[in-house]
Amino acid sequence: MKQFTTGDLNKQIGDITDAASREPVMLTRHKKPRFVLMSFEHYERMRTGGDPRRAYHISEMPAEHAALFDEALDRLARGEGYDEEP
Numbered sequence: 001m002k003q004f005t006t007g008d009l010n011k012q013i014g015d016i017t018d019a020a021s022r023e024p025v026m027l028t029r030h031k032k033p034r035f036v037l038m039s040f041e042h043y044e045r046m047r048t049g050g051d052p053r054r055a056y057h058i059s060e061m062p063a064e065h066a067a068l069f070d071e072a073l074d075r076l077a078r079g080e081g082y083d084e085e086p
Contacts, residue, residue: 001026006034 002019003026009016019025024038075081
């Protein structure tokens with residue numbers, strides 16, 4: 001997460017809002033995190049739970065995800081795919 005001060009916000013509003021359109025941005029005051037600036041779309045996904053991504057504990061992972069995970073681990077163990085671009 002990119003980080004700016006609240007003072008930077010006054011001086012670099014365009015740069016900061018551009019960064020916030022791509023990912024949430026942390027705003028600090030007196031070197032402490034105070035605010036997060038993000039796009040409205042990102043906020044709505046968070047608020048409504050519309051973001052389909054989810055983290056699973058290995059014991060709770062759906063079978064189709066576990067199979068993909070196992071295949072990826074096997075490829076990495078064979079030395080395949082580590083430096084390849086997706």
